[in-house]
Amino acid sequence: MLMKSSTELVRQQNSALVLASLRRHGPLAHTDISQHTGLASATVSAITAELEKAEVLERREQQASASRGRPRVIFGQRRDAGYLVTVRISSDIVQYSLADYGGTLLDRFEEPRNHADAATQPFADAFVAALEKLVSRSRITREEVLIVSISSKGLVDPASARLVWSPVFGSQQVDFAALLAPHWRAKILLSNETLLVAHAMALRMEKAGVPNLQAVAALSLGHSIGLGIARFERGGELTVTAPNFGHMLNSSDGKLCRCGSQGCIEASAGFYGILRTAFEVPPDTIPAKFVPLAEMDKIALRARQGHRMSEYAFRQAGLALGQGLSRMVSLYENMPIAITGPGTRYFDLLQRGLEEGLAQSQQVRLFGAPPISVVPEEATLVLEGHLDRALAEMDHDIIAVRAGGD
DSSP, X not given: OHHHHHHHHHHHHHHHHHHHHHHHHOSBOHHHHHHHHOOOHHHHHHHHHHHHHTTSEEEEEEOOSSSSSOOEEEEEEOGGGXXXXXXXXXXXXXXXXXXXXXXXXXXXXXXXXXXXXXXXHHXXXXXXXXXXXXXXXXXXXXXXXXXXXXXXXXXXXXXXXXXXEBTTTBTOOEEHHHHHTTTOOSEEEEEEHHHHHHHHHHHHHHHTTOTTOOEEEEEEOSSSOEEEEEEEOTTXXXXXXXXXXXXXXXXXXXXXXXXXXXXXXXXXXXXXXXXHHHTTOOTTSOOOSOOOHHHHHHHHHHXXXXXXXXXXXXXXXXXXXXXXXXXXXXXXXXXXXXXXXXXXXXXXXXXHHHHHHHTTSHHHHHHOOOOEEEOOOHHHHHHHHHHHHHHHHHHHHHHHHHHHHO
């Protein structure tokens, strides 16, 4: 019995290597899979045959580069083996997307949020209705959706798929598992949004061949402030975390944060914090629930025209961000930092303060500042992170189902 279970475990691990290789490199021939995974050709042949029989993989013919010669047989995911839904909950919209097992985006739509209504029940009703709309207009059934992957800023409990605290709903929790039971059999994944951004940035940098890449940080600027850190472990496995960066205590200036504390990084660097400073509103004033980009653009224009308090507001925001990042590099090490989110459009106004804050770290003074890049397309990064993590989870579940059925 022990021998059988050990053999089965090895087979599952090898199957996972094959599926991960196809995820990373796209459709491959047997020899290519063997090269990427280190598995023997006979082992690869046996695994692909099993997965093809299970209708998980399909074989295709690839014409040889020269006009002569037999076509190569390559293997790729069977796109209709299952589907996944991604949901991005942001301050102003909720975005719903549908993709197939091959990772191809099939449908997407957005629904605006009502900023005046912070109650969770109207959102819950709209959420369930939107999922029904997504599968209905794509002509698939709920049963064919294997994963619903949801993201939000704030604190999440992935194990129970519960949104614990968010800028959108505050301390009102949302239990997504309860929302979708019993009508949906899909597994529910709940992630912090900036964690997904860091995950996607790490994969982009790895694919681009960034030398000596060990870790990547993603800093999201906007209505709220988020940080994700992705680290490559020794075996090449990617681990990603999302520390509660925006709500780290940063100063004793009494600035009230949306979380109820005073002196958080977000209280200075979030859009509502910049607005409050620019208009010289008392720091303990209750934060605005939502600041339109048009309003932020006006403050930025005044700052670029030399208006003292507007300029000061962005500089103070940058300083708070830089001080937070200085702690990060002191705790970890220097790593590339990608700055994303709607706040990137004001990076020219934030940069000076951010660099001043970073320079307060001994690590930065001795070894130099980490490389910083501005990557505005946050929504694309979130989707990339959703897809990579959810598809890997689908692969894992498919292997587990096969093992259980043997």
